[in-house]
Structures are given as C-alpha cells and as structure tokens.
Amino acid sequence: MGLMEEEENSMKNWLPKLREIDVNIPETIMVDAEKFPDDEDAMIGYDKEKLEEAVDELGYPVFIRTDQASAKHEMDRISKVESKEKLHGKVHMLADDNLSKGLFGVQFSGIAVREWLNIKHNFKAFPGNLPIGYEIRAFVRDGEIECKHFYWIKDAIEKTSFKPDGWEEKLDKTKEETMARWDEVENIVLKVANEFDGWWSVDLALTEDDEWYVIDMARGEDSFHPPSCEYSPMEEDRI
Numbered sequence: 001m002g003l004m005e006e007e008e009n010s011m012k013n014w015l016p017k018l019r020e021i022d023v024n025i026p027e028t029i030m031v032d033a034e035k036f037p038d039d040e041d042a043m044i045g046y047d048k049e050k051l052e053e054a055v056d057e058l059g060y061p062v063f064i065r066t067d068q069a070s071a072k073h074e075m076d077r078i079s080k081v082e083s084k085e086k087l088h089g090k091v092h093m094l095a096d097d098n099l100s101k102g103l104f105g106v107q108f109s110g111i112a113v114r115e116w117l118n119i120k121h122n123f124k125a126f127p128g129n130l131p132i133g134y135e136i137r138a139f140v141r142d143g144e145i146e147c148k149h150f151y152w153i154k155d156a157i158e159k160t161s162f163k164p165d166g167w168e169e170k171l172d173k174t175k176e177e178t179m180a181r182w183d184e185v186e187n188i189v190l191k192v193a194n195e196f197d198g199w200w201s202v203d204l205a206l207t208e209d210d211e212w213y214v215i216d217m218a219r220g221e222d223s224f225h226p227p228s229c230e231y232s233p234m235e236e237d238r239i
C-alpha cells in the first residue's frame with residue numbers, strides 16, 4: 001500500500017533517501033512534533049529539550065521549518081533563528097503559519113532544524129527580508145528530468161511592497177545567471193531522479209561559496225509549477 005500524500009511529502013520520507021546519495025544537503029536534525037497536543041493549550045507540542053539540543057548541535061543561526069513547509073515569507077521573524085531566547089516563540093509562529101496554509105493547514109509531524117545556508121542573491125523581498133536566491137526547481141519523473149525552472153515567481157514579488165528599487169533588473173540578472181549554471185545542477189538532479197519513483201519537484205540553492213544544495217522536495221502534483229510549462233497541471237488563471 002502506498003503512503004498517504006502527506007507522508008510522501010514529508011521531509012521524514014525524502015530526506016533519508018537523499019542521505020543515501022552523494023548530493024549536498026544542509027545538515028538537518030528532525031524533532032518530532034504534534035499539532036494541538038491534548039495536554040497543552042498550544043498549537044504545537046514537542047520535546048523542548050530535544051529541540052534545544054538540536055539547535056546547539058548545529059549552532060546559530062539555524063533555519064527552521066516543519067517536515068512539510070517553511071514560513072519563508074517571514075524569514076527574519078520566523079524561519080531564521082539567531083538566539084535561544086527566540087527559539088520556542090518562533091516554533092509557535094511556524095506552527096501557526098503552517099496551520100494557516102490552504103483550507104485545513106498542512107499536517108506537520110516534525111520540526112526540522114537545519115544548518116543555515118548563505119544563499120547567493122542580489123536582493124531581498126517580502127516582509128521577512130527573504131533573500132531571492134540563485135535557486136532552481138526541477139521536476140523529475142520516473143528517473144528522468146522532465147523540466148526545470150528558475151524558482152522565484154515574478155508575479156509574487158510584484159505583489160509585495162517589500163522590495164527594493166530596480167528589483168526587476170535584479171531578478172532578471174539572478175534568473176539568467178542561475179539558469180546559465182544548469183550544467184552544474186543537471187548531474188545532481190539526475191542522481192535524485194534515480195532514487196525516487198514517480199513525479200517529484202526538486203529544489204536546489206546555490207550558496208555564496210559556490211556549492212549547490214538540494215533543499216526541498218515534494219510530489220509533483222503538490223508543487224507550484226509555472227502554468228506556461230507544457231508539463232504543468234496548473235492553469236494560467238490559478239496563479
């Protein structure tokens with residue numbers, strides 16, 4: 001019997017598979033968590049000591065997300081943790097953000113504490129000062145690469161008022177320089193494709209010290225996919 005969709009999308013499913021192959025992934029420690037624990041008046045329950053140990057092991061700053069999703073548009077306020085005083089408050093904001101996504105919220109079951117990556121970028125946007133990085137989303141299907149896209153969506157950046165003057169030129173430059181490096185990324189994505197059955201999105205980011213990291217995956221069906229792509233199930237008006 002196959003896994004439930006949420007279990008497939010969980011980092012608990014795909015990260016161990018990535019660990020089996022020779023690709024860069026940010027060091028990650030997963031701490032189990034539950035939503036709305038019975039014994040607490042809270043959105044998220046988890047072992048506080050375990051989480052603190054995980055963060056101490058990796059060293060500040062860390063990037064936090066759940067096994068399902070980040071709160072990337074609130075990077076400074078939620079996803080980037082720079083001190084122990086803010087850790088548990090940020091975890092609660094992360095849970096709140098996850099539970100507000102879509103109609104029913106995303107059903108997380110863990111908190112991923114990740115090594116902070118200095119992702120190469122030319123500008124930041126959104127209320128959280130999110131670096132608009134050199135990032136690629138590729139789609140793989142049954143062992144083959146199907147298509148590849150620059151990760152960031154112009155329309156989404158257009159909509160936020162938190163962006164610098166000249167952002168369009170900066171975005172174009174970032175996109176051009178990112179996609180010009182596809183040759184470096186292709187082999188990494190092929191290794192990932194070989195490890196996974198079915199249809200998957202694979203997100204990669206380039207760090208300031210010129211290393212590509214595989215940072216995120218999800219079922220193809222559940223991944224944003226530019227509607228202009230021939231392989232996208234999304235329609236133009238759903239953007």
Ligand SMILES: Nc1ncnc2c1ncn2[C@@H]1O[C@H](COP(=O)(O)OP(=O)(O)OP(=O)(O)O)[C@@H](O)[C@H]1O
Nearest residue numbers: 026063065068069070072114115116117133215216
């Ligand atoms: N370890 C990290 N250090 C610094 N920044 C990171 C790190 N991991 C991810 N990011 C940034 O945060 C963004 C979102 O991260 P991630 O893909 O894990 O979240 P997500 O909510 O699953 O995103 P998506 O909507 O693309 O599925 C990335 O595109 C990247 O810009």
Ligand SMILES: [Mg+2]
Nearest residue numbers: 069216217218
């Ligand atoms: Mg994701």
